[in-house]
Amino acid sequence: MGQKEPYKISRSKIEDFIRCPRCFWLEARLKIKKPSMPPFLINSAVDALLKAEFDTYRAKKEQHPWQIEFKVDAKPFAHKDLERWRHTFTGVQHLHEPTNLLIFGGVDDVWVTPDDELVVVDYKATAKNKEITDLEESKWHDSYRRQMEVYQWLLRGEGHKVSDTGYFVYANGIASGKGFFNKVEFRTNIFPYKGDDKWIEPALTKIKQVLESDMPKEDPECEHCAYARARTQLTIEALKTARNSK
Structure with missing residues (x-):
């Protein structure tokens, strides 16, 4: 991240990271949010x-x-x-100074x-x-x-x-x-x-590392990653089919 100002992380975003580092990274770094719930x-x-x-x-x-x-x-x-x-x-609020x-x-x-x-x-x-x-x-x-x-x-x-x-x-x-x-x-x-x-301070250290790294791998238990992968595969197959039919 390379910034001097503290980087704000909510309690719910820590939970997002625990559930899926990739989904957390996509929102934090690229502003790509998971589909919201009512x-x-x-x-x-x-x-x-x-x-x-x-x-x-x-x-x-x-x-x-x-x-x-x-x-x-x-x-x-x-x-x-x-x-x-x-x-x-x-x-x-609490500033975790190491990160x-x-x-x-x-x-x-x-x-x-x-x-x-x-x-x-x-x-x-x-x-x-x-x-x-x-x-x-x-x-x-x-x-x-x-x-x-x-x-x-x-x-x-x-x-x-x-x-x-x-x-x-x-x-x-x-x-x-x-x-x-x-x-x-x-x-x-x-x-x-x-x-x-x-568990919290080790988790914050991992969050810091993930924020400063490339996109993490998919979490095999993340339903959002599974949906994104399946939809991407179907889209690619549909594009191939459309191209071959011309």
Whole structure:
């Protein structure tokens, strides 16, 4: 990259790199983005409402009833930078000096323990038949684990004492009612996750190396690479067929 100014990398772009270095490189270097997905607007609505609800107890300096129900020894944390930490385009920030990468990410919430340790909190919303009381062993939930760990690393980078244990506030939509009636009910669980951020700095070193290198090889497990390869092959075959038919 050869630049003196810090190069900004969001938490989600780190996740993109973990999933496929080639797709990450194409966007970072050539501005070629993967096909986008529709936004999860229901999830965003749940997120906004949860923030507003926990903010009510933050203002009162009290525990939320769920924190009592799920035996979480913490309260919503009041801090002058909380709104910045939550904002998608500013978030919690930390400059990784060895790579000159400025990492940032918007956290959903931060709680605080009686020992003044900060607790990273991530809101999730879904609609499954089974009760959600822990993360599954899946690639999707592995990304949730990394998300939590990056936020913990970022807050430590800003100089805060951060607990290894974060919490997921998981709202699960109930689809077994007798009708919609303009309302969806949720069953919300809170469960802990003990993070380990040791993977982050080695990953940032690799990101720096990839950014300064030629295009990486395809990731055999990347569906976007597989689609691009298949479409390219079909296009080449179609062009050959068209040329031979003249």
